[in-house]
Amino acid sequence: MRDLLPREVELRDHATAEILDVYRRYGFRRIETPALENIRLLLASDGGENEKLIFKVLKRGAKLESASSGRDPELADLGLRFDLTVPLARYYADNHAQLPDPFKAIQIGPVWRAERPQKGRFRQFTQCDIDILGVGSEVAEIELILATCEAISALGLEHPRVRLNDRRILAGIAKSCGVETDRHGAFLVTLDKLDKIGRDGVERELRAGGFAEGTVVRLRALLWPADPSTPHASQATDSLERLRRELPSVEPFAESLRTIMRTVADEAGQRFDIAFDPTLVRGMGYYTGAIFEVAYAGYPSAIAGGGRYDRMIGKLLDRDVPACGFSIGFERVISILQEKNGVRVGDRHHVALLFEAKDSPADVFAMARRLRNEGQVVSVTLKKKNVAKQLDDLAAEGFDGYAIYQGGASAGVKPLVRRATRLDEKRHTEERQEDQS
Amino acid sequence: MRDLLPREVELRDHATAEILDVYRRYGFRRIETPALENIRLLLASDGGENEKLIFKVLKRGAKLESASSGRDPELADLGLRFDLTVPLARYYADNHAQLPDPFKAIQIGPVWRAERPQKGRFRQFTQCDIDILGVGSEVAEIELILATCEAISALGLEHPRVRLNDRRILAGIAKSCGVETDRHGAFLVTLDKLDKIGRDGVERELRAGGFAEGTVVRLRALLWPADPSTPHASQATDSLERLRRELPSVEPFAESLRTIMRTVADEAGQRFDIAFDPTLVRGMGYYTGAIFEVAYAGYPSAIAGGGRYDRMIGKLLDRDVPACGFSIGFERVISILQEKNGVRVGDRHHVALLFEAKDSPADVFAMARRLRNEGQVVSVTLKKKNVAKQLDDLAAEGFDGYAIYQGGASAGVKPLVRRATRLDEKRHTEERQEDQS
Numbered sequence: 005m006r007d008l009l010p011r012e013v014e015l016r017d018h019a020t021a022e023i024l025d026v027y028r029r030y031g032f033r034r035i036e037t038p039a040l041e042n043i044r045l046l047l048a049s050d051g052g053e054n055e056k057l058i059f060k061v062l063k064r065g066a067k068l069e070s071a072s073s074g075r076d077p078e079l080a081d082l083g084l085r086f087d088l089t090v091p092l093a094r095y096y097a098d099n100h101a102q103l104p105d106p107f108k109a110i111q112i113g114p115v116w117r118a119e120r121p122q123k124g125r126f127r128q129f130t131q132c133d134i135d136i137l138g139v140g141s142e143v144a145e146i147e148l149i150l151a152t153c154e155a156i157s158a159l160g161l162e163h164p165r166v167r168l169n170d171r172r173i174l175a176g177i178a179k180s181c182g183v184e185t186d187r188h189g190a191f192l193v194t195l196d197k198l199d200k201i202g203r204d205g206v207e208r209e210l211r212a213g214g215f216a217e218g219t220v221v222r223l224r225a226l227l228w229p230a231d232p233s234t235p236h237a238s239q240a241t242d243s244l245e246r247l248r249r250e251l252p253s254v255e256p257f258a259e260s261l262r263t264i265m266r267t268v269a270d271e272a273g274q275r276f277d278i279a280f281d282p283t284l285v286r287g288m289g290y291y292t293g294a295i296f297e298v299a300y301a302g303y304p305s306a307i308a309g310g311g312r313y314d315r316m317i318g319k320l321l322d323r324d325v326p327a328c329g330f331s332i333g334f335e336r337v338i339s340i341l342q343e344k345n346g347v348r349v350g351d352r353h354h355v356a357l358l359f360e361a362k363d364s365p366a367d368v369f370a371m372a373r374r375l376r377n378e379g380q381v382v383s384v385t386l387k388k389k390n391v392a393k394q395l396d397d398l399a400a401e402g403f404d405g406y407a408i409y410q411g412g413a414s415a416g417v418k419p420l421v422r423r424a425t426r427l428d429e430k431r432h433t434e435e436r437q438e439d440q441s
Numbered sequence: 442m443r444d445l446l447p448r449e450v451e452l453r454d455h456a457t458a459e460i461l462d463v464y465r466r467y468g469f470r471r472i473e474t475p476a477l478e479n480i481r482l483l484l485a486s487d488g489g490e491n492e493k494l495i496f497k498v499l500k501r502g503a504k505l506e507s508a509s510s511g512r513d514p515e516l517a518d519l520g521l522r523f524d525l526t527v528p529l530a531r532y533y534a535d536n537h538a539q540l541p542d543p544f545k546a547i548q549i550g551p552v553w554r555a556e557r558p559q560k561g562r563f564r565q566f567t568q569c570d571i572d573i574l575g576v577g578s579e580v581a582e583i584e585l586i587l588a589t590c591e592a593i594s595a596l597g598l599e600h601p602r603v604r605l606n607d608r609r610i611l612a613g614i615a616k617s618c619g620v621e622t623d624r625h626g627a628f629l630v631t632l633d634k635l636d637k638i639g640r641d642g643v644e645r646e647l648r649a650g651g652f653a654e655g656t657v658v659r660l661r662a663l664l665w666p667a668d669p670s671t672p673h674a675s676q677a678t679d680s681l682e683r684l685r686r687e688l689p690s691v692e693p694f695a696e697s698l699r700t701i702m703r704t705v706a707d708e709a710g711q712r713f714d715i716a717f718d719p720t721l722v723r724g725m726g727y728y729t730g731a732i733f734e735v736a737y738a739g740y741p742s743a744i745a746g747g748g749r750y751d752r753m754i755g756k757l758l759d760r761d762v763p764a765c766g767f768s769i770g771f772e773r774v775i776s777i778l779q780e781k782n783g784v785r786v787g788d789r790h791h792v793a794l795l796f797e798a799k800d801s802p803a804d805v806f807a808m809a810r811r812l813r814n815e816g817q818v819v820s821v822t823l824k825k826k827n828v829a830k831q832l833d834d835l836a837a838e839g840f841d842g843y844a845i846y847q848g849g850a851s852a853g854v855k856p857l858v859r860r861a862t863r864l865d866e867k868r869h870t871e872e873r874q875e876d877q878s
Contacts, residue, residue, distance in 0.1 A: 005475035007532050009539055010546075013471045029813050031791070031820025034450045038442035038565045039476065039521075039551065040496070059477070060499040062517050064555050079516065080499050084476075095444050102446055104838045108820065109447075114476065118501050128475045139823070146802055147821055267802040271810060354468070365583055365704040373708060376466050383468025383545065384584055386576070401541045 005128045011402070016130075016338055019159055020112055023132060023332065026155040027110045030147060032134050034110040037091040040082040047083075049090040050289040050316070057117040059084040084116035088133045089290075089313070089329060096137055097320035106138035108147075112334070126335065133310075135329035137317070142260050145294050145312065146267045148330040152308055153268075153276045156298060159337060160344070164276045164298045164307070166268070168261055169284040171291050171311070173247065176254040177226055177282065181219040191215065195223075196285035199304070203228060226250055227282055244280045261294065290316050296330070303340060308332045353380040355417050356398045358387040359409040368409050375407065375417065395420060442565045448839070453567075453775055456596055457549055460569060460769065463592040464547045467584060469571050471547040474528040477519040484520075486527040487726040487753070494554035496521040496564075521553035525570045526727075526750070526766060533574055534757035543575035545584075549771070563772065570747075572766035574754065579697050582731050582749065583704045585767040589745055590705075590713040593735060596774060597781070601713045601735045601744070603705070605698055606721040608728050608748070610684065613691040614663055614719065618656040628652065632660075633722035636741070640665060663687055664719055681717045698731065727753050733767070740777060745769045790817040792854050793835045795824040796846040805846050812844065812854070832857060 008016070024034065046058055060080035062068060067081065085091050088111045096107065111133045119125050134151060136144040149166055156164045174195075178188045194209045201209065207220050226247065248258045261280055268278045286295045286309060293312035300307045310330030318324035355375055359368045368384060375382045387408070388394040395406060399420040407417045445453070461471065483495055497517035499505060504518065522528050525548045533544065548570045556562050571588060573581040586603055593601045611632075615625045631646045638646065644657050663684065685695045698717055705715045723732045723746060730749035737744045747767035755761035792812055796805045805821060812819045824845070825831040832843060836857040844854045 005477060007475070007536055008473040009536065010470035010472055013473055017471065028789075029818050031793075031818055033447035034454065035447055036445040036450055038444070040442060040553070040565065059501075059519070061521075062497040062499050064496075082496070084498075099444055099446065104834070106822070116477070128477065141798065141823070143802060143805075143821060143823065146806060150806065263802060267806055270803045271806050352465075356468075361578065365580060365700060366707045368580075369583060369587065369704055369708050381466050381468055384580060385543070386578070386580065397541070 006126060012338075012342075015341060016334075019334070019338060019341065020132075022158045023155045024110065024112070026158050027134055027151055030108075030151040032108040032110045032151070034112070035092075035095065036111070036113065037085070037088075037095050039084055039114070039116075041085050041091055041094065043080050043083040045094055046086065046090065053287075054086040054117060057119055058086055059116050059118050086117050087115055088113065088131050088331070089135070089316070092133070092135055092137075092329075093316045093320055093327070096317055096325065100321070100325075106136055106144075109133075109135050109137070111135075124335075124339070130334040132332040132334040133329055135327060137325055137327045139328070140314070140326035142264050142294070144326070144328040145264050145296070148310060148328060149264070149268050149278065149296060150271055152298065152310075152330045152332060153272065155332065156300075156308065156337070157275055159341065161300055161307070161337070161340065162275075164300055166276065166278040166296055166298055167281040167284045167306075168264065168278060168294065168296045169281055170254075170257045170261055170294050172257045172293060173251075173254045173261075173282065174285065176251045176257075177223070177247070180226065180251050181222040182216060183219060187215075191219075192285045195283055196287070198283045243282055247282060257293070264294065286311060288313075294328070300340065303336070305336065306333065307336050307340070353405055353417075354403045355380045355382050355405040355407060356385045356403050356420075357382055357407050357409060358385055358391075358394075360387050363409055363411075367411075371407075371409055380405075380417070443563060449775075449779075452778060453771075456771075456775060456778065457569075459595045460592040461547065461549070463595050464571055464588055467545075467588040469545045469547045469588070471549070472529075472532065473548070473550065474522070474525075474532050476521055476551070476553075478522050478528055478531065480517050480520040482531055483523065483527065490724075491523040491554060494556055495523055496553050496555050523554050524552055525550065525568050525768070526572070526753070529570070529572055529574075529766075530753045530757055530764070533754055533762065537758070537762075543573055543581075546570075546572050546574070548572075561772075561776070567771040569769040569771040570766055572764060574762055574764045576765070577751070577763035579701050579731070581763070581765040582701050582733070585747060585765060586701070586705050586715065586733060587708055589735065589747075589767045589769060590709065592769065593737075593745065593774070594712055596778065598737055598744070598774065598777065599712075601737055603713065603715040603733055603735055604718040604721045605701065605715060605731065605733045606718055607691075607694045607698055607731050609694045609730060610688075610691045610698075610719065611722065613688045613694075614660070614684070617663065617688050618659040619653060620656060624652075628656075629722045632720055633724070635720045680719055684719060694730070701731065723748060725750075731765070737777065740773070742773065743770065744773050744777070790842055790854075791840045792817045792819050792842040792844060793822045793840050793857075794819055794844050794846060795822055795828070795831075797824050800846055800848075804848075808844075808846055817842075817854070 040061060043058070043060060047055055049055070061082040061084070062079055063081045068079070092109060092111065096103065100107075112130065114128050115131050116128050119127055121127065134148060136148060153164050153166065174192055175188060178191050181191070183191045190213060191210070194206055194213060197209065198206050207224070210220050210223070211217070227243065229246075244258055244261065248255055265278050265280065272278065284295060284297060286297065290313045291311040292314045295311035296309070297306040298308035308330060310328070312326070312328040314326045315324060317327055357368065357372050357375065372382045372384050383403075398406060403420050405417045405419050477498060480495070480497060484492055486492070498519040498521070499516060500518045505516070529546060529548065533540065549567065551565050552568050553565050556564055558564070571585060573585060590601050590603065611629055612625060615628050618628070620628045627650060628647070631643055631650060634646065635643050644661070647657050647660070648654070664680065681695055681698065685692055702715050702717065709715065721732060721734060723734065727750045728748040729751045732748035733746070734743040735745035745767060747765070749763070749765040751763045752761055754764055794805065794809050794812065809819045809821050820840075822835075835843060840857050842854040842856050
């Protein structure tokens with residue numbers, strides 16, 4: 005867990021505002037659920053590995069007394085949420101009578117996982133999800149993908165690429181490769197590693213895992229028989245066509261993906277692209293249909309991911325409710341934005357109004373008010389002995405102007421030149437290199 | 442703990458944006474600390490009653506194994522923060538080298554207290570604080586009071602009233618009443634009940650608590666000898682003058698309060714007022730100087746409170762750092778706003794674009810984009826069988842227009858008349874009554 009300094013919070017607030025603005029224009033509305041949920045809900049949620057990482061909250065008072073003979077699960081009654089999807093399903097089950105149908109939710113908030121501390125992983129981090137509950141058709145997928153890609157573009161991350169697949173197509177592939185139903189999970193876990201270990205690695209791991217040689221051969225025939233020099237987009241088209249030919253049972257799911265791709269591509273124009281990827285798996289156990297991820301050039305991991313989970317809410321309610329969601333990896337996006345630019349967020353002029361201890365506070369604050377009424381951010385600041393150093397510090401903090409209070413006369417605002425930060429320097433160097441190339 | 446429905450989140454987001462806008466114009470900058478802090482920090486923080494209400498987080502893995510023989514304090518290593526002041530002091534101690542001096546922080550975020558559930562009290566609730574660290578003069582108090590009152594006014598809560606006192610003046614009163622230093626706390630706890638139990642009640646409780654009759658008589662002479670018909674403002678002026686005359690030792694603190702009141706009154710004009718109140722105590726143990734609250738007409742409890750706490754950071758750092766903060770009771774403010782008006786937040790036009798399952802998604806989404814580009818919020822929605830009921834529901838959800846997709850032709854947006862909600866009806870009734878009076 006970590007503290008956020010003002011400059012980072014400003015970037016995060018800016019990103020949040022941009023994302024919310026796009027999502028709201030699509031008719032999504034923000035909701036909030038509490039950080040703490042019933043520990044039994046969290047432990048029965050198909051959350052996979054994440055369930056092991058729950059921060060559990062100790063029972064209190066008499067309840068703890070009566071439990072203290074027992075062990076770990078007896079000691080806790082609440083847990084910190086590890087994602088925003090499980091709480092959303094619980095929220096919908098509890099509040100659906102007061103919610104629109106369909107319900108289009110935005111959630112931006114912290115989640116907690118007791119991971120071992122390591123670079124780029126935090127034990128408290130922000131997730132940013134949109135979900136559509138109550139829509140069974142691919143209109144939901146289309147809207148989620150369009151809104152998410154537009155939000156990512158609005159942040160200045162140009163040309164995101166969407167990868168798309170369907171869990172039912174993956175099941176069709178596994179079946180066609182002769183994998184027994186109870187081993188589909190293990191088969192897909194290996195396929196999911198393609199990005200990391202390559203085709204040879206996947207085939208090796210399947211053999212090592214006891215899958216038959218026929219499975220490996222059939223998988224190869226279904227997924228990568230093509231000349232690797234074929235361009236990416238037509239490869240994707242080809243692979244969907246090939247799967248339709250080879251696996252007639254996946255026809256309806258393939259048709260649905262085609263509708264999603266055609267509609268999204270129409271709307272996307274040159275701004276982002278979308279392609280079928282039969283090797284996209286995604287980890288969560290609860291997906292039931294389309295699954296999707298967003299990749300951003302130059303970064304290995306996805307910056308957004310989601311899919312359809314039509315059977316989660318039914319576990320909490322007396323009926324199934326179709327559901328589909330898309331989650332932006334907020335922390336990853338922020339770290340890309342930090343790498344891309346050290347630019348100042350916000351366009352207001354920041355002025356430090358320097359005064360001395362002998363000055364009348366009433367006059368100093370009246371002057372601050374006049375400057376503020378002109379639309380400037382004004383910070384009333386006691387003048388230090390070493391004014392030159394103080395002005396330097398203020399410039400480094402992001403102030404672009406200062407005024408010195410002088411006995412009631414309205415002193416003019418003078419500019420402050422911001423010292424380049426290390427990030428700025430890096431950016432300037434890169435720009436210079438680009439200019440030279 | 443509770444779920445927040447879209448309409449409530451919209452009101453909260455609106456209020457947060459208004460408050461942040463004012464605070465930022467004053468040069469405050471938002472920071473964030475994690476929800477979980479070291480349990481030892483929380484338990485040693487002078488937080489009074491709140492320390493008993495900490496949600497404690499169970500140790501994990503080997504650490505829990507080795508602790509599970511022990512009792513409650515052995516089992517937990519982290520706790521959920523119960524306020525934003527203790528984490529701020531820890532944040533400053535850890536990060537001061539990277540922070541401006543003085544440091545003006547905004548914090549808006551959830552805190553947790555394991556209270557017994559009751560009306561209007563929640564176990565997770567939002568606090569909204571500004572703090573100035575590094576300023577010892579009353580400039581800090583002035584800036585905090587001006588910014589907080591302006592934020593409250595910006596929310597539409599007109600004419601807040603600030604009550605002001607100083608812990609050192611309270612100590613002077615206690616001493617002058619013959620109260621031993623180790624009983625100052627008990628004495629002030631009783632005085633703090635004045636609002637609830639009245640002057641007679643305070644005097645009765647002091648006697649019952651074993652304070653001498655001389656203490657009661659002296660307190661009466663210091664605080665309420667005046668004719669109760671004297672107007673409020675001049676009563677306040679009188680009481681500060683009287684204390685200066687009677688207790689020469691409080692003179693410097695009284696002078697400082699006078700500077701604060703004069704400057705704030707100058708800036709406030711008719712928008713809000715400020716008055717000395719020698720009976721204002723405030724509960725927290727950590728205050729060392731000026732203390733203040735904001736009252737709003739018609740509501741018994743304060744809607745904001747704060748004060749100076751110059752010795753908290755010194756416990757975590759090798760030196761004392763002067764500090765002063767003001768916290769808006771966000772939940773209370775929201776509930777007042779909910780009572781005051783059921784008005785819709787935001788000024789964008791909300792349009793539902795209705796389509797049928799047979800329509801081409803590509804064409805429907807293209808039309809949605811055109812409407813969105815005109816600045817409207819557009820929600821793509823499957824047309825239901827009973828369209829009249831659907832339009833009614835959409836109006837109730839806050840949509841003000843709808844369009845029906847018709848085979849590529851750009852259907853016009855038609856208005857939806859929103860059904861009055863119960864809150865609207867209440868408001869209309871009140872307005873009518875006002876018109877009649």
